[in-house]
Amino acid sequence: MSIRGETRLWIAQRASAAVLALCVLVHLAVIVYAVRGGLTGAEILARTRGNAAWFAFYSVFVLAVTVHAPIGLRAVLGEWLAWRGRSRDAVLLLFAMLLAWMGMRAVLAVFA
Amino acid sequence: MSATLRVRVWRGGAEGAFREYEVPRHESQTVLDVVTHVQRHLDPTLAYRYACRVGMCGSCAMTVNGAPRWTCRTHVDKVAKEGRLEISPLRNLPVIRDLVTDMREFFDKWARAKGQFRGERRRSDDFARVSPQSEKRRLADVAIECIGCAVCYSACDVVAWNPGYLGPAALNRAWTLVNDERDTQQAARLRAVAGDAGCLSCHTHMSCTDRCPKALSPTAGIAGLKRAVAAAALRGEL
Numbered sequence: 054m055s056i057r058g059e060t061r062l063w064i065a066q067r068a069s070a071a072v073l074a075l076c077v078l079v080h081l082a083v084i085v086y087a088v089r090g091g092l093t094g095a096e097i098l099a100r101t102r103g104n105a106a107w108f109a110f111y112s113v114f115v116l117a118v119t120v121h122a123p124i125g126l127r128a129v130l131g132e133w134l135a136w137r138g139r140s141r142d143a144v145l146l147l148f149a150m151l152l153a154w155m156g157m158r159a160v161l162a163v164f165a
Numbered sequence: 166m167s168a169t170l171r172v173r174v175w176r177g178g179a180e181g182a183f184r185e186y187e188v189p190r191h192e193s194q195t196v197l198d199v200v201t202h203v204q205r206h207l208d209p210t211l212a213y214r215y216a217c218r219v220g221m222c223g224s225c226a227m228t229v230n231g232a233p234r235w236t237c238r239t240h241v242d243k244v245a246k247e248g249r250l251e252i253s254p255l256r257n258l259p260v261i262r263d264l265v266t267d268m269r270e271f272f273d274k275w276a277r278a279k280g281q282f283r284g285e286r287r288r289s290d291d292f293a294r295v296s297p298q299s300e301k302r303r304l305a306d307v308a309i310e311c312i313g314c315a316v317c318y319s320a321c322d323v324v325a326w327n328p329g330y331l332g333p334a335a336l337n338r339a340w341t342l343v344n345d346e347r348d349t350q351q352a353a354r355l356r357a358v359a360g361d362a363g364c365l366s367c368h369t370h371m372s373c374t375d376r377c378p379k380a381l382s383p384t385a386g387i388a389g390l391k392r393a394v395a396a397a398a399l400r401g402e403l
Contacts, residue, residue, distance in 0.1 A: 056360040060398040063365040063391075131361070132326035 054142065062124050069121035076114040101163045108164045115156030123149040167248040170241065172199055174211065175253035178260050183251065184208075196229050196236035196244065200252060200264065213264040220378065223314030227264050228253045233319040235378045255319035257332075271315050271332070278335040278363075279354035284347045293347045305344040308337050308386050310379050317373035317383055329362040333373035333383035336364050340386030343393055355390075355397050364390035 054062075087097055101107050123145040130136040130145075170190050173183040188202050197215055204211040215225035220238040227236050230244050230251050244250065258266035286293060295302050317333040318324055324332050331339075339358045342348050358364050364387045373383040397403045 054361075056356055057398060057403050059360045059365060060394055060403055064395050064398065067395075128366070132323070137361070 062127070065120050066124040069117040069124075072113065072117040073121055076110070076117060079110065080114065098163060102165070104164070108160065111160045111164075112157070115153065115160060118156060119149050119153040122152060169248070170199060170245060171249050172203065173249075173251045174200070174203060174264070175260075176211070176263055178262055181260075181263075183253070190241070190248070194241045196227070196234070196239045196241060196250065196252065197225050199241060199250060200227075200236060211264070212262040221312070223312040223316075226255055226314045226316050226319070228255060228319065233316040233376055235314060235316065238378060255315055257319050257321065257324045258315065266315075268315060271318055271334070272313070274331045274335040275313075275338055277357060278331045278339040279350055279357040280335060280338040280342065282342060282345065282348055283350050285349050286347070295346055299346075301344040301346060304389065305341045308341045308344075308381060308383075311337055311381060312379065314378065316376050316378055320372040320376040322370055322372060323366055323368055327362065327366060330366055331358065331362055331364075333367075333387065336367075336390055337381065337383040337386045340389050343390065352397070352402060355394050356403060358390050359394045359398075359403060364394060367391070 092100075126148065127141065127145055130141055168190055170188045172186045172188050174186060175181055176184045186203050186207050188199050188207075191198070197218060200211070200213050201215075204213065213225075213227070215237065216222040218225075218237045220235055223235065225236045226233055228234075229236060229239055230246070230249075233255055234244075236252075241250065252264065254260045254264050254266045258268065258271060261267050284293070297303075311334060313334060315334065317337075321330070321333055323330045336358060339354055342354060343351065348354075367384070367387045369384060369388070371384045374381070374385070377383065394403065
């Protein structure tokens with residue numbers, strides 16, 4: 054990959070990490086709120102279905118994970134398995150698409 | 166203080182084994198004194214490298230009880246647990262023989278990181294005037310004392326994982342030149358230190374900073390390079 058490409062990936066990973074830091078905190082707070090209040094599945098769905106703010110937040114969360122995780126895995130594969138080059142990037146692109154699909158599927162399941 | 170030290174010394178090249186020697190213990194003895202005793206009194210075939218013996222040249226660095234150190238500035242009583250020493254060549258460099266490593270790749274990486282100064286003034290021009298108080302001059306000051314001993318390079322895990330990685334010393338050198346107002350190859354240098362083998366691969370383990378015998382912080386310089394590279398990329402100048 055070109056130097057410009059490598060640098061863009063690095064910036065994307067740092068930026069997505071900043072987004073994730075916030076998202077994970079909010080996500081944990083939501084979990085604690087749901088569990089401590091003793092909400093049932095139906096009550097949770099009643100709050101999430103059709104809630105645009107909730108949908109937007111978790112879509113951003115999924116997008117940040119989709120960007121962040123494959124770039125980190127790219128370094129791990131390069132450094133630990135000496136796997137570099139186009140085959141690694143192609144596999145990681147597929148992995149990113151898988152993450153996006155699984156994440157958005159879960160988000161849509163409780164929104165729609 | 167026991168009367169003797171039990172010293173295991175690496176013998177051979179990349180393939181080799183430790184050999185054990187008994188060395189008399191002395192007051193204020195350095196690890197270099199121990200290696201020298203082995204070579205002069207016990208086994209003249211032992212190969213090792215040193216020059217100044219006072220922490221100026223950086224040529225006597227070896228791995229002592231698992232950590233890279235200048236052997237001339239390492240007192241035995243600080244590192245020898247229960248009178249035992251294990252001395253091997255620096256990690257991350259090819260071993261020529263015994264305790265001597267091939268430093269070519271280490272210094273080639275300085276060149277690859279554009280570690281050479283290139284100015285635009287000629288001999289007939291007046292001196293460039295750089296304020297000692299300027300921020301750039303101060304940033305260069307804290308990094309400029311490196312003597313190229315390769316202790317940081319040997320301590321760096323990223324070099325072990327990615328043999329192309331330029332390493333802390335070369336990147337530290339690049340950082341001093343990024344802060345040199347007189348240098349004329351700034352854009353080329355940022356391109357040289359970006360990418361998979363450059364500053365962006367640093368994991369900030371800080372082993373280089375922890376081990377540097379000059380108490381420099383290559384990690385801080387590498388962080389500076391990351392910011393400079395990212396800013397150049399965002400401006401479309403990379």
